[in-house]
Amino acid sequence: MTDSFTAIPTALALLCLIAALLPAVLAAVNLSVLRRPAPQDDPDLVSILIPARNEAGNIAETVRAALASTGVPVEVIVGDDHSTDATPEIVRAIGDPRLRLVSVPTLPEGWTGKNHACSHMAGSAAGRHLLFIDADVRLVPEAASCLAAQARRTGAALVSGVPRQRTETVGEMLTVPMIDFLLLGYLPVLLMRRLRDPSLGAACGQLILIDRAAYEATGGHGAIRMSLHDGVRLPRLFRAAGYRTELVAAATLATCRMYEGFAQAWAGFSKNAHEGMATPRALPVWTLLLGCGQVLPPLLVLAGLCGLIPTPALVAAALALLLALATRTAITLAVRAPLATIPLHPVAVLVALAIQWNVLLRRERAGAATWKGRSYPVSGA
Known part of the structure; x- marks a missing residue:
């Protein structure tokens, strides 16, 4: 047996073990500190704002769930963003005095659709807190009260969390769960709470509660008008302005089926990848971390069982694989x-890395992202 046969595979397996250890440790800490906030009655109005563009299949259940909120007074505003289906008629038929349907004006140049709709709805809202939810998010009755209470307890101007993600096809299971894995496995939540560094800001665009005064002071969605990734840009905007942002465990506060099938999930995650991982500097680092820590260990274990790598490498790879699967299991159970x-x-x-690399390489060729029938130039393309 040559030295290289032993040294190189063993070194690679040890690298995999180190790369698997990082998210394992962070996930353990994050899962221990991220909690579902307790609800608390509050007389302050919460405005629940729902941008909707061709959401006839979702909007009725989403609006009814929002109207069922308890513990705080709510108003629900649906921003109809030029829907060509029955979305506005469905909203009007609900007939609750706390519900308003507003027509979003024609999209101006230099805006993305969701940011424009959210900014327009915020201008019509009366609440002290603005709770932005996507049209496929179903709130539990105490969700608004829980989020508002957490903002009050912590002094945070922005509170967010990831709803429980409903995945009903294999294609969805291969894509959507990465949201929770990346957030819980790679964001140092304790540092996020201690420091105001904008780079530590994180949120989920499906569920964001914002203090109205802070929203107006920062410019809110208008300040990120060309972004397709409000879950990244909004908390960074607020933290750069000196405000605190907060994350909570939201799997029991709301549910969401964000995509239906693999093709829709691929397109959806591709649209904002260039504002996250898919940059020339970030993606090689993410590829090393995720590839070594999560993808290579099972391949090395298989190679070891076939006698292609030495025993020390097999042992290290097996430990890395156990860590990776244990981390995924803990997160899976926590987020249901x-x-x-x-x-x-x-x-x-x-698959997640394939989406990111496809977006990065495509950006060099195209320079546009398409979503909901609209195309947007990609910044930096």
């Missing part, structure tokens, strides 16, 4: 994701 996502995890990571 399907158990089937656990054995799919290495493939899901590989």
